[in-house]
Amino acid sequence: MNARPYLCLLRPGRTLAVLTMYGWLAWSWLHFLFGLPNDASRFLAFAVIIPAMLGGVLIGPIHEAMHRTFFPLLPGARLALRRWHGIGLIAGALALLALAIPLVPEHSPAALAGLIALSMTLPMLNRRRRIGLWHSYSLVLIAAGILLTLAGHVPLGQLCHAAPWLVLAVGLCGAALCFRAGFSESMVRDRWRDSFFYCMQSTLPFVGSDVLTDAQTRGRQLAAERSTAACRTWTLARVGSSLREWVRVLHFARFGQFSRVRTAFGLGCAGLCLVPIFAGTTYLLALADSPNDHVTPAQFCAQILSNATPGQLNTPNGLELLFVMPAVLACMTTAIFAQRASAPAYTFPISRDRLAAVLFFETYRTVGTLLVIFLGGWLACYLIAALVAGQPFHLGLMARATASTLPVLPIASLTLALFLRVRRLLWRVPLFVALVIGVPILQVVFVKTCLDRAFTPLPLAIYTAVTALAVWLCWRAFRSHYRTCDAMQPAINLHALGIA
Amino acid sequence: MNTPDTSTPFAAQSLSKSYGAHTALSDVSLALPAGRVIGLLGRNGAGKSTLLNIASGFTLPSSGDALTFGTPVARLDTPQLTRLGVVQQEARLLEWMTVRQHLDFNASFYPGWDRSLESRLLESLEVDPKRKIVQLSPGERQKVGILLGVCHHPALLLLDEPMSALDPIIRARLLDALLERLRDDGCTVVISSHILNDVEKIVDWVVALDAGQLVENSPFDALQESFAEWTVTSLNGALPARFPEPFVLSQQPGERLARLRVRTSDADAAARFAATHHAQVQSRPLNLDEMFPLLTRQQKARS
Amino acid sequence: MPPLLSIDLHNGVPAYRQIMDQIKLQIATGLLPAGAELPSTRTLSAELALNPMTVSKAYGLLERDGILERRRGQTLTVRAVSDSEAQTGRTEPLRQHLAAAAALARQLDIPPAEALRIFKAALHEKPSA
Numbered sequence: 062m063n064a065r066p067y068l069c070l071l072r073p074g075r076t077l078a079v080l081t082m083y084g085w086l087a088w089s090w091l092h093f094l095f096g097l098p099n100d101a102s103r104f105l106a107f108a109v110i111i112p113a114m115l116g117g118v119l120i121g122p123i124h125e126a127m128h129r130t131f132f133p134l135l136p137g138a139r140l141a142l143r144r145w146h147g148i149g150l151i152a153g154a155l156a157l158l159a160l161a162i163p164l165v166p167e168h169s170p171a172a173l174a175g176l177i178a179l180s181m182t183l184p185m186l187n188r189r190r191r192i193g194l195w196h197s198y199s200l201v202l203i204a205a206g207i208l209l210t211l212a213g214h215v216p217l218g219q220l221c222h223a224a225p226w227l228v229l230a231v232g233l234c235g236a237a238l239c240f241r242a243g244f245s246e247s248m249v250r251d252r253w254r255d256s257f258f259y260c261m262q263s264t265l266p267f268v269g270s271d272v273l274t275d276a277q278t279r280g281r282q283l284a285a286e287r288s289t290a291a292c293r294t295w296t297l298a299r300v301g302s303s304l305r306e307w308v309r310v311l312h313f314a315r316f317g318q319f320s321r322v323r324t325a326f327g328l329g330c331a332g333l334c335l336v337p338i339f340a341g342t343t344y345l346l347a348l349a350d351s352p353n354d355h356v357t358p359a360q361f362c363a364q365i366l367s368n369a370t371p372g373q374l375n376t377p378n379g380l381e382l383l384f385v386m387p388a389v390l391a392c393m394t395t396a397i398f399a400q401r402a403s404a405p406a407y408t409f410p411i412s413r414d415r416l417a418a419v420l421f422f423e424t425y426r427t428v429g430t431l432l433v434i435f436l437g438g439w440l441a442c443y444l445i446a447a448l449v450a451g452q453p454f455h456l457g458l459m460a461r462a463t464a465s466t467l468p469v470l471p472i473a474s475l476t477l478a479l480f481l482r483v484r485r486l487l488w489r490v491p492l493f494v495a496l497v498i499g500v501p502i503l504q505v506v507f508v509k510t511c512l513d514r515a516f517t518p519l520p521l522a523i524y525t526a527v528t529a530l531a532v533w534l535c536w537r538a539f540r541s542h543y544r545t546c547d548a549m550q551p552a553i554n555l556h557a558l559g560i561a
Numbered sequence: 562m563n564t565p566d567t568s569t570p571f572a573a574q575s576l577s578k579s580y581g582a583h584t585a586l587s588d589v590s591l592a593l594p595a596g597r598v599i600g601l602l603g604r605n606g607a608g609k610s611t612l613l614n615i616a617s618g619f620t621l622p623s624s625g626d627a628l629t630f631g632t633p634v635a636r637l638d639t640p641q642l643t644r645l646g647v648v649q650q651e652a653r654l655l656e657w658m659t660v661r662q663h664l665d666f667n668a669s670f671y672p673g674w675d676r677s678l679e680s681r682l683l684e685s686l687e688v689d690p691k692r693k694i695v696q697l698s699p700g701e702r703q704k705v706g707i708l709l710g711v712c713h714h715p716a717l718l719l720l721d722e723p724m725s726a727l728d729p730i731i732r733a734r735l736l737d738a739l740l741e742r743l744r745d746d747g748c749t750v751v752i753s754s755h756i757l758n759d760v761e762k763i764v765d766w767v768v769a770l771d772a773g774q775l776v777e778n779s780p781f782d783a784l785q786e787s788f789a790e791w792t793v794t795s796l797n798g799a800l801p802a803r804f805p806e807p808f809v810l811s812q813q814p815g816e817r818l819a820r821l822r823v824r825t826s827d828a829d830a831a832a833r834f835a836a837t838h839h840a841q842v843q844s845r846p847l848n849l850d851e852m853f854p855l856l857t858r859q860q861k862a863r864s
Numbered sequence: 865m866p867p868l869l870s871i872d873l874h875n876g877v878p879a880y881r882q883i884m885d886q887i888k889l890q891i892a893t894g895l896l897p898a899g900a901e902l903p904s905t906r907t908l909s910a911e912l913a914l915n916p917m918t919v920s921k922a923y924g925l926l927e928r929d930g931i932l933e934r935r936r937g938q939t940l941t942v943r944a945v946s947d948s949e950a951q952t953g954r955t956e957p958l959r960q961h962l963a964a965a966a967a968l969a970r971q972l973d974i975p976p977a978e979a980l981r982i983f984k985a986a987l988h989e990k991p992s993a
Contacts, residue, residue, distance in 0.1 A: 066669040069662050070655075130653040131709060133619055135670040136642035253619075256653040263657045271695045272656050598915055737913065744906055744916050762873045765917050782878040782921070794971050843967055846876030 062141040070122050071149070075262040079118050084111045091210060100167055105214050107161040108168070108176040110206060115153050116181035120146065120243070121260030124189060127249055128258040143244040150181055150240075157181075168218070172225035175232025182236040185243030188251060189258045257283060307411060307419045312426070362450035369443060369458040417543035421536055428473055432466055464515035467524060468507055472500060474531035478538035568631055570595055570717040570749040571616045575625035578611050585611040587773045588625070593749060593766075598739075600764035600781070601753035604857060607770040609753040610650060613721045616751075617647045629717070643671055646715030650722045652706045656695035660688060660705055664712075671713035679712045685734045700726035707735065711742065718742070720752045724759060732759055739763060761849040771857040783826070788852050791821045791831065792843045800840065810855045822847065822855055868895075871912055879914060883922035885957075888931065891942055892953040898944035902932065 087110045091102035123142050126132055154177050161173045187198040209217070221228055242248065252258075257279060263272045300306050409416060439462040447454035476496060483489055514520050572592040578585045586608045593599055603609045614620040615627050618637040627634045630641045637645070654663060668674040683690055686704045694705065703726050711718065718739075724732045736759060742748055743763075751768075754760050767784055769777035777784070793800065799816045808825040823830070835842045847855075869886050871879055890896040902908070905923060909916040923940055926932040933943040945953070962983075969979040 062669040066666045069658075069666060126655060129655060130619070130649055130651075131667070134617060134642060134645065134647050135667065136639040138670055141670065259656075263655075271693065275656055275695045597917065740909070740913060740915065744909060758874065762913070763915050765915050782880060785876055785878040786881075788876070796970075841967060841970060843964075848874045848876040851876070 062138075062145065064145075067142075067145040067149075070126060071119070072122065072262045075265050076118050076122075078265065079261045080111075080115055083114050087111065087114065100165075101214050101218070104165050104168060104218060105210060107157065107165055108173050109180050109209065112154070112157055112177040112180035113183055113202065113206070115157065116150070117184035117187075118261060119149050119153060119181075120185050120187075122262055124187070124252065125258055125260040125263060127252040128189065128256050130253065130256055133250075133253050139244060139246070139249050143240075146244075147240065154178060154181055168221045169225040171229040172221035175225075175229035176221070177232075178236040179232040179239075182239035182243070185239050188248070189255070304415070304418055304422070307409070307415065308422050308426070310409065311419050311423050359450050362446040363452065366443065366446055366450055366452055366458060369461050413543045414540060417540045420543070421539045424477070425532075428470070432469060436463060436466060460516065461512055464512050465504075465508060467515055468504060471524075471528045471531035472503075474528070474535040478531070478535040481535075481538040481542045568595070569593065569628075570630060571751075572628045572631075573612075573615075573625065574627075576612075576615065576622050576627050577624045578608075578615060578620065579623050584773050586615075586622075586770075589770070589773075589775045590625075591768060591775055591778050593751065593768070595749050596747050597766045598743065598750045598752065598764045599766045599768055600760045601751055601768050601770070602757075602760070602777075602853065602856065603753075603770035606772075607857075608773045609770055610721055612770065613647070613719050613751065613753060617645065617719055643673065643713065644716040646710040646713065646718045648703075648706050648710040648718075648720045648723045650725075652702070652709075654694050654702070654705065654709075657693065659691055659693050660697075660708075661690040663694060663705065664690070664708060667709050668712070674713045678714075679708065682708055682711065682738060685738065686731055698726075700728070700731075703727060704731070711738070714742075714746050714748070716746070716748050718748055718750045720750065720754075722754055723752065724754055724756055732756070736763055757849040757853060767856075769856045777856050784852065785846060787826045788822070788824050788847045788855065789844045790847055790851070791823055791834075792845070793819045793821060793834075793838070794841045794843075796839050796841060798839070800838065804838070806834065810858060822851070824855065869908075869912060871914065873914075879918045880922040880925070883919065884926055887922075887926060888953060889957055891931065892950070892957065896942050898942050900942045902940045902942070904938070904940075 084106070088102060088106045091106055091110075123146055126138075126142070132138060154174070157177050158170065158174055161177065162170050165173060183202065187202075190197055257276075259272060259276050264270060264276070300310055409419075411419070436459070440459060443458050443462075444454055447458075479492060480489070483492055511520060515524070569592050574590050576589040577587050589608075589612070601609050601612065611620065615622055615634055616629055618629065618634045621635050629637060630644060632638075632641050655666075658666065664679060668676075668679075682688075686707065688701065688704050688708065692701075694702065697705065703723060707720075707723055710720070724735060727735065739750060739752075740763060743750065750763075752760060752764070765781050767777055767779060767781050768775070795817045800814070800819050802814055804812060804819075804821060806823075808823050808830065809821050810824055811822045813820040831842045831844055834840075868890075869883060871882050871886075873879060887896065887902075896902075902923070903911070905916055905920045908914075909919045912919075923932065927934065927940070931943060932940045935941050965983075966979070969976075974982075
């Protein structure tokens with residue numbers, strides 16, 4: 062195997078694009094969000110986080126090939142790709158080192174090299190196993206990264222100053238071990254059992270690409286195959302022509318394979334998980350902001366509760382993030398899944414207009430459910446905080462949280478409307494970028510200015526008008542899309558539902 | 562024609578494979594003859610794909626031995642893989658690549674990749690090399706799978722349902738391409754297909770599986786010569802309602818005229834049968850479509 | 865001149881047998897005279913779209929039975945036969961067809977004398993213009 066097929070597999074252009082995007086994101090989060098001083102954020106970015114990202118995007122295409130069924134038949138593929146990945150790693154490491162030495166002058170090149178080497182090879186151990194929708198190893202790495210950012214960078218920096226050659230030695234040994242383990246026969250053989258993995262280069266530009274649509278179809282198929290016997294039974298003997306019945310049909314077609322109890326349980330758990338995430342993040346942010354002040358849990362919870370009370374936002378820098386998150390998450394999710402929402406998953410024997418109506422209501426039903434769960438998580442968080450702080454809990458505490466979720470509805474509606482109208486890929490990418498940048502800004506502006514006045518008459522009136530307009534635009538977009546689209550996928554077996 | 566490969570391309574000894582509670586193959590022992598076109602027949606779920614997956618090293622046996630080119634399938638490496646070509650039923654390829662890119666990628670691993678054969682097959686199978694694999698229909702993906710498995714002149718070619726999604730014109734061209742490979746390389750071809758009409762045109766050896774067990778492993782000529790349909794006309798009186806001879810596999814009884822499907826390699830069987838039953842026997846050979854249900858029924862009769 | 869063979873792969877008769885029978889028939893009818901060269905296995909299998917093994921089996925059996933012989937190394941040619949052998953070669957196909965006709969006559973309960981009369985009439989029949 063020579064350089065050309067390897068470069069074809071790697072797609073250097075896309076690799077660079079992914080790396081630039083995530084590299085910049087990492088650095089800006091470190092600096093702006095977590096409020097790290099400039100030198101610390103540069104150190105972490107160039108010595109740990111960006112190398113890990115580079116290692117991840119270099120091994121991603123190779124893993125993708127290994128997860129396909131044609132791979133075991135290629136003679137000598139494992140060793141050939143190992144050789145080329147080694148070359149890629151060395152080239153990348155040298156490039157990063159050349160970048161890091163001038164940008165991080167406080168640390169010796171030896172220590173930087175050791176850290177870069179180890180960080181680049183860690184992603185090779187990722188078996189791409191999933192828990193539900195998440196890749197477990199990626200979560201581990203991200204968690205480690207966050208811990209490092211919030212607490213670990215100080216001792217790490219000190220170690221690099223004290224014993225740079227030790228860091229180099231350990232880094233290189235660790236890198237060699239990871240490299241060997243990453244291409245071991247058992248690890249490679251383990252991969253070709255699961256052919257459902259797509260690397261980031263393949264799913265660029267993340268919205269509306271061919272591969273993404275194919276992946277979603279396959280994912281749906283796999284989910285249906287994996288679903289166990291605990292499915293719901295369809296109870297309607299005959300589906301008439303009312304809209305309500307058809308919304309039930311679609312909801313059943315999409316979620317019928319999941320048992321109600323399990324789903325409720327799962328969603329409840331997800332909602333409850335919000336609590337530790339909120340608490341943990343705010344605690345660590347507080348710690349990062351003022352490491353010398355010792356804050357007791359009671360005091361901290363009192364701080365959280367005071368943050369919930371209308372008034373000045375006087376707490377640590379990143380706490381606003383918590384209020385900004387809902388809209389951002391909603392927007393990103395709708396943007397990415399607009400593709401899935403727009404191509405009807407199943408073919409029903411109903412008119413296109415009716416199909417549009419059914420899908421419209423079903424989408425809002427889903428959005429509403431998620432909002433309720435989100436607010437439930439907030440509620441649980443405040444209840445626990447009130448308990449720990451010893452303060453009485455009253456519903457007024459939920460005012461700010463609820464207000465912060467208000468923009469979700471108009472923003473999600475507009476996002477969906479835009480993505481349904483904009484069909485061409487060339488326009489979708491800048492739209493996606495604009496939304497990713499614009500929505501957080503919008504939400505931050507909202508939080509800083511209107512958060513406490515959200516429930517007074519005039520803002521409520523404006524909000525209602527804007528939301529009504531957004532929802533109406535969304536409805537128009539749905540209708541015009543389904544009147545003209547032709548991406549129909551094979552019909553589900555309606556007999557199985559007891560219909561027809 | 563090149564000398565066909567003389568070492569056994571694939572051999573199995575008491576091979577069994579189970580997926581949890583489901584047994585896909587049970588106690589299969591066979592040695593495929595070299596240089597032949599072997600038709601792997603069986604009903605859905607009989608274990609054909611499992612056998613081919615084991616032969617290509619994709620799946621490992623639960624018990625027993627499986628040897629491809631004399632090497633245990635768990636240890637297949639470069640020397641064996643360069644001589645092995647596999648066309649899978651539902652291959653997963655790198656979707657983002659164009660056909661051209663995927664061919665170049667796979668070609669870089671095989672020293673014997675034949676570019677001229679590749680371009681001739683691209684033309685005859687009508688594949689557009691510039692299209693992305695994700696945009697191809699299932700039939701076109703099957704064609705790409707065939708290209709990836711054939712162009713490096715393998716000594717053993719395993720084809721799992723290679724023609725199910727192809728239109729009749731392309732199927733004919735594929736068969737021509739396979740025959741050309743046979744003439745030029747003398748390779749061993751194992752083809753598992755339900756389109757018996759096409760299979761019949763090229764196979765000269767038949768391996769049949771039924772519910773995971775081996776029920777047939779013989780030359781196709783021998784099968785054609787042993788299966789027959791007898792039209793039995795009574796010369797005096799009525800015919801018996803049921804003929805007890807063991808070689809009678811199925812019967813359509815009648816008073817004066819009966820149709821039997823038999824399997825016997827005894828040349829005088831018809832004459833003796835006619836004498837025993839005071840009847841006249843006319844024999845007609847069966848084609849593969851007609852033989853197929855009788856092949857699998859025999860297992861039930863034996864057990 | 866290459867032999868004109870037409871092989872039906874779907875009638876259940878082994879392809880090698882069909883090749884053998886048709887070559888024998890062509891020799892008997894004089895289409896393939898003694899000494900005529902037959903195409904190589906590869907050429908014939910390519911022309912008829914058959915498995916080369918099938919053709920080589922047919923050739924091998926014809927050679928074993930003394931109908932074909934190998935001259936000048938690789939080429940197969942029709943062996944010159946004595947008159948009595950040629951006679952048998954010609955009457956054998958007719959005998960097989962008549963055996964089937966006789967069976968049919970018995971099925972239809974036609975007495976042998978009547979059957980012979982029909983056959984004689986057919987022999988004297990001229991094809992219509």
